[in-house]
Amino acid sequence: MKREIIHITEDGRIVIPAVHPDKIRMDEAELVGLFNVVAPTLRAAKRRIYKLGILQPFTAEQRIPLKVVYNLEMIFALAFQINTYPAQQLREYIISRLFQTEKSMVICMVNGNHKSYLKC
Numbered sequence: 611m612k613r614e615i616i617h618i619t620e621d622g623r624i625v626i627p628a629v630h631p632d633k634i635r636m637d638e639a640e641l642v643g644l645f646n647v648v649a650p651t652l653r654a655a656k657r658r659i660y661k662l663g664i665l666q667p668f669t670a671e672q673r674i675p676l677k678v679v680y681n682l683e684m685i686f687a688l689a690f691q692i693n694t695y696p697a698q699q700l701r702e703y704i705i706s707r708l709f710q711t712e713k714s715m716v717i718c719m720v721n722g723n724h725k726s727y728l729k730c
Contacts, residue, residue: 615640616685618696624703635672635679646696655691659684661690 613635614627622674627634642649659665680688689700 613679616644616700617642618699622699624699626703631682634682634685636685637677637679641680641685644685644696644700645688645692646694647692652688655682655688656680658691659687661709 614629614633616624616626616634617638618624635646638649638652641729643653649695659670660667664687665684670681670687672679672681686700686704689697689704
């Protein structure tokens with residue numbers, strides 16, 4: 611399985627490969643290096659995400675021989691759960707990219723219990 615990772619260069623630039631988001635997957639050691647935390651802190655943030663129901667393990671994880679890799683959703687969710695400088699940089703990058711376009715953007719959020727549809 612060919613996969614790409616996110617990394618931060620020595621001068622602080624965030625490098626996210628220009629590939630389909632499904633190709634970006636990182637294992638625990640790579641995430642520890644990206645966010646500059648120890649493994650127990652990363653695992654606690656991951657458990658918190660699962661406990662709150664933000665993501666489910668069967669969608670966020672993929673098991674490959676000898677390791678578990680996490681998808682882009684989990685990487686971004688961890689960036690908002692961990693309080694380190696690299697995580698802050700990634701959060702700022704995500705938010706700046708959301709509002710980078712000149713056009714206005716509408717995000718519709720629908721509760722799963724409603725049977726009606728919203729036009730956005």
